[in-house]
Amino acid sequence: MDWPVSVALAQAVQTLPVGADLHYEIKLDGHRLVLWRTAETVRLQTRSGREVTSAWMDLALTGMQLPAGVVLDGEAVVYVNGRVDFGAAQSRANSTPARARELAARHPAHYGVFDVLQHPEHGDVRGWSYVRRRALLEHLLEEYGIGPPIQAVPTTTDVVLARVWYEALQPQGVEGLVVKAGSSTYRGGSRQWKKVRHAETVDAAVVGYTGPAGRPRHLAVRLPDGRVALSxxxxxxxxxxxxxxxEGAGPGRQARTGGGERYRAVDVDVWVEVLAGTTRHAVVTVTRLR
Structure with missing residues (x-):
């Protein structure tokens, strides 16, 4: 498997899917990370393929307990006062290595694993079904005595229990559920999973801004349908x-949205949440960074 790997994604839906062969996982409110255990070290990758090991060094050190050749997919989260705190995870992700060490000393990161992509004995297992990969993941963690801060996210086939999780765990920072077909393989880049979140938002990639970089007035975002709009x-x-x-992305270049609005285009690995109801309009509402 070549670095960086293309990750599977989820499509937002408004109601919880119900049917045979469906598995429900809790959706943690953190940062998507792929963990690579190489022969000598651990590397951490964002969903866009950027290496961010230095920001999550505490997870990298813990990952050294895994056998060489393992590649895991999961969510890095930070707990503050017993609750998953997205802001704390965002601060960690955007910090310098020195600052990341300070933050980790106060609030160590946790890694909720929901998939295994490569295994030292079986190689690339993305072509296996979700059910087989999940069983392999649980066996791997048990075999090597891996526990918190690295652990598998809870999953169930019981839709009643899934609904209880959805409602009861929100105060703890669980933002919803991800639904996966038990027979499905892992297809990078595709929105093969479904996700139900308490907030009616969609994820959008930041592709530019207006105003000065040090104090942007609006963000230019690429919406799920491919359109670029200003916030x-x-x-x-x-x-x-x-x-x-x-500011770290350089001067950028002049560009226009489909509606003709000017903005400065930059190449950054930044995602935001946008209110779903505003994506039909030329100007969208950004709620927070992802």
């Missing part, structure tokens, strides 16, 4: 949060 005016906290990421 509404950013509130000061969100503008300040995204500014360092834009």
């Amino acid at each position: 509404q005016a950013l509130k000061s906290p969100l503008s300040a949060q995204v500014a360092p990421l834009l």
